[in-house]
Amino acid sequence: xxxxxxxxxxxxxxERFDAVIQSxxxxxxxxxxxPDGDAIGSVLAMSExxxxxxxxxxxxxxNDFPGFLHWMPGSDAILVFEQQSEACKTAxxxxxxxxxxxxxxxxxxxxxxxxxxxxxxxxxxxxHHRDPDESQFYxxxxxxxxxxxxxxVTEIILHYGKEYLTExxxxxxxxxxxxxxxxxxxxxxxxxxxxLVSLLVEKSMSYGYxxxxxxxTMSENRLRLxxxxxxxxxxxxxxxxxxxxxxxxxxxxxxxxxxxDTEGVVNFPLSMKKIKMAVLVTxxxxxxxxxxxxxxSFSVHELANKHFKGGGHTNAAGGTLTCSFEEAVAQLKxxxxxxxxxLNLAE
Numbered sequence: 001x002x003x004x005x006x007x008x009x010x011x012x013x014x015e016r017f018d019a020v021i022q023s024x025x026x027x028x029x030x031x032x033x034x035p036d037g038d039a040i041g042s043v044l045a046m047s048e049x050x051x052x053x054x055x056x057x058x059x060x061x062x063n064d065f066p067g068f069l070h071w072m073p074g075s076d077a078i079l080v081f082e083q084q085s086e087a088c089k090t091a092x093x094x095x096x097x098x099x100x101x102x103x104x105x106x107x108x109x110x111x112x113x114x115x116x117x118x119x120x121x122x123x124x125x126x127x128h129h130r131d132p133d134e135s136q137f138y139x140x141x142x143x144x145x146x147x148x149x150x151x152x153v154t155e156i157i158l159h160y161g162k163e164y165l166t167e168x169x170x171x172x173x174x175x176x177x178x179x180x181x182x183x184x185x186x187x188x189x190x191x192x193x194x195x196l197v198s199l200l201v202e203k204s205m206s207y208g209y210x211x212x213x214x215x216x217t218m219s220e221n222r223l224r225l226x227x228x229x230x231x232x233x234x235x236x237x238x239x240x241x242x243x244x245x246x247x248x249x250x251x252x253x254x255x256x257x258x259x260x261d262t263e264g265v266v267n268f269p270l271s272m273k274k275i276k277m278a279v280l281v282t283x284x285x286x287x288x289x290x291x292x293x294x295x296x297s298f299s300v301h302e303l304a305n306k307h308f309k310g311g312g313h314t315n316a317a318g319g320t321l322t323c324s325f326e327e328a329v330a331q332l333k334x335x336x337x338x339x340x341x342x343l344n345l346a347e
Contacts, residue, residue, distance in 0.1 A: 010141070012139075013139050013140065013141045014159060016138060016139035017124065017139055017141075017156070020097050020122060020124060020138070020139070021050065021053060021055065024054040024055050024056065025055055025056070025096040025097050026055075026056045026058075026094055026095050026096045026097075027050055027055050027056070027057050027058075027095065027096065027097045027098070027099060028057075028058050028059075028060060028091050028092055028095040028097070028098045028099070029043045029046055029047055029050075029057060029058070029059045029060070029098075029099050029101060030043075030059075030060050030061070030098060030099070030100050030101070030109055030112055030116065031043050031061055031100070031101050031102050031103060031109075032102055032103035032108045032109060032110070033061075033062040033063060033108065033109060033110030033111075033112075034062075034063060034065075034110075034259075034289075035061050035063075035065040035069075036065070036066075036102075036179060036180070036263070037069055037175050037176055037178070037179025037180065037214065038102050038148040038149050038150050038176040038177070038179060038180040039061075039065075039101065039102040039103075039149070039176075040061075040065050040069050040072060040075065040078070040172075040175075040176070041072065041150045041172040041173055041174075041175045041176025041177075041179070042101045042102055042126065042148070042149040042150045042152075042153045042172075042173070042176050043059050043061075043078070043101050043102075044059070044072055044073065044074045044075060044078075044168075044169075044172040045150065045153050045154075045157070045169045045172045045173045045176070046099065046101060046126070046153050046156075047059050047074060047077075048073075048074060048166065048168060048169050048172075049153075049156075049157050049160075049164055049169060052164065058079060058091035058095075059077060059078045059079060060078070060079045060080075060081060060088045060091060060092065060112060061078055061079070061080055061081065061112075062080075062081050062082070062109060062110030062111045062112050063080065063081070063082045063110065063111075063259070064080050064082065064083070064259050065078075065259065065260070066258075066259050066260020066261075066263055067258060067259065067260055068213070068214055068215075068217050068218075068260060068263075069175070069214070069260070071213050072171070072172055072175060073167075073168035073171055073172060074168060074172070079091065081110075081111050081112060082111070088112070088115065089115055092112070092115045092116055092118075092119060093115070093118070093119070095119060095121055096121050097121055097122050097123075097124065098116060098119060098121060098122075098123045098124070099123070099124040099125075099126065100116075100123060100124070100125050100126070100127070100137075101126045101127065101149050101153070102126075102127055102128070102129075102148075102149035103127060103129065104125060104127045104129045104130075104131065104132035104133065104142065105132065105133050105136070106133075106136060122138035122139075123136060123137045123138055124137065124138060124139055124140070125137040125139075125140035125141070125142055126140075126141050126142075126149055126152050126153060126156070127140070127141075127142050127149055127152075128142070128143055128144060128146050128147070128148060128149055128151070128152060128313075129142075129144070129311070129312055129313065130144050130301060130311060130312070130313070131311065141155075141156065144313070145189045145190070146189065146193070147177055147180055147181050147187045147188060147189065147193045148176050148177050148180035148181065148187070149176065149180075150172075150173045150174075150175075150176025150177045150180070151173075151176075151177055151193060151196060153173060153176075154173050154177075154196045154199075154200065155196070157169065162199075165199070165200070165203050166203070167203060167204060167205060170199075170200045170201075170202075170203035170204035171200075171204040171205045171210060173200050173204075174197065174200040174201065174204045174207070174210060175210060175214060177193065177196070177197055177200070178197075178210070178211070178214065179214060181193075182264075182267060183211070183215070184197070186315060186316075187313065187315070187316070219258070219261075221255045221256045221257075221258075221261070222255070222258070222261045224255055225251075225252070225255040225257070225261055225262070225265075226265055226268075228251070228254075228255065229245050229247060229251075229262075229265050230245070230265075230268060230269075233245050233246055233247055233251065234269060236269075236272075236275070237333075237336065238274065239340065240277075240336045240337075240339070240340055240343050240344070241274060241275055241276040241277065241343045241344050241346070242275065242276065242277045242278070242279065242336060242343060243269030243270075243272070243275050243277075243278045243279070244278075244279045244280075244281065244329070244332065244333075245265060245266065245269065245278070245279070245280050245281070246280075246281040246282075246325070246329050247262065247280070247281065247282050247283065248283045248325045249283045249284075249325075252282065252283070262280065262282055265280055266278050266279065266280035266291045266292070266293050267293055270293055270294075270295055275295075276294060276295050276296065276298055276343050276344070276346045277292065277293070277294045277295075277298060277300060277343055278292075278293045278294075279291065279292050279293075279332060281325075281328055281329055281332065283325040283328075286322070287320050287321065287322050288320065288321040288322070288323065288324075288325060288328040289318065289319075289320055290304070290308050290310070290318065290319045290320065290321070290328070290332065291317075291318050292304050292312075292316070292317045292318065292319070293315060293316055294314070294315045294316075294346070295315065295346065296315075296346040296347045297314075297346050297347055298314075298315075298339075298342055298343055298346035299314045299315075300312070300313075300314070300315065300316065300317040301313055301314055301317045303317070303335070303339060304317040304318060304319040305317070305319075307319070307331075307335050308320065308321060308332075309321070
């Protein structure tokens with residue numbers, strides 16, 4: 001088990017985690033801004049597990065999550081700060097414990113940052129991203145060698161007994177692992193992931209149906225945006241083995257953009273043999289978002305962390321800029337020469 005966590009030994013984690021959940025408490029679960037399948041899946045599963053042990057649990061997110069995840073069991077109970085700010089503030093202020101899933105620093109929680117920062121209750125971290133701020137947490141299960149936060153939550157629940165893996169918990173955890181691995185195409189570091197997935201598939205809703213709900217419910221506008229992004233906005237930079245897709249506000253508005261409509265777009269350029277890194281640049285209300293993906297040994301975490309106030313994993317990372325859209329694209333291209341050799345030699 002020690003191979004599964006680099007920050008805190010598993011026994012030490014459970015010693016403190018047991019102390020937290022031993023008696024009923026008001027617990028708040030939070031995830032990162034712009035929640036994805038892993039964030040929502042891990043939060044929903046942990047929420048049901050804790051409620052089953054007698055806790056009063058509230059789930060809070062900074063902003064809404066993609067529509068193709070709204071079917072997930074229990075998701076209608078999630079409080080969205082952008083829509084229910086007072087309820088979120090009250091839940092956080094009254095919490096006796098806050099659990100942070102799928103992010104490793106308060107700054108990644110978006111608008112929740114200030115509210116959580118005011119609290120003095122114990123904080124628990126469950127995450128798989130690099131370089132967590134250990135000083136912020138009472139206990140942490142943090143590992144970079146697992147596929148997802150949902151995989152860690154699965155291990156935690158199994159620690160207390162297989163009987164806790166209900167159909168809804170298993171379904172939510174399956175979605176989390178499935179989406180964070182691109183349907184098991186990447187971020188699989190050891191066979192244990194497939195062992196856990198096998199167990200979840202056995203207990204969850206039909207796997208084929210779950211996959212269909214996540215991947216085969218696109219709107220026409222979303223599909224047309226994907227086609228437009230690749231055909232009209234993808235720039236291939238052969239010298240750097242890199243492809244950039246840059247979508248400004250007008251592009252997104254032309255296809256009636258909804259939250260989640262650009263999910264997965266950044267992965268498509270990597271299907272080209274010659275491409276080692278793909279970057280999606282999108283213009284949002286108050287910032288420019290960059291999503292990085294890579295193949296092989298090239299670390300987009302290092303690039304995003306050094307130049308774009310972000311980070312993540314070796315092959316998947318994100319970043320933000322507060323400049324204009326044109327300046328962001330120019331800044332991205334300006335750093336590529338520094339990584340030319342590493343990109344072209346990455347295997």
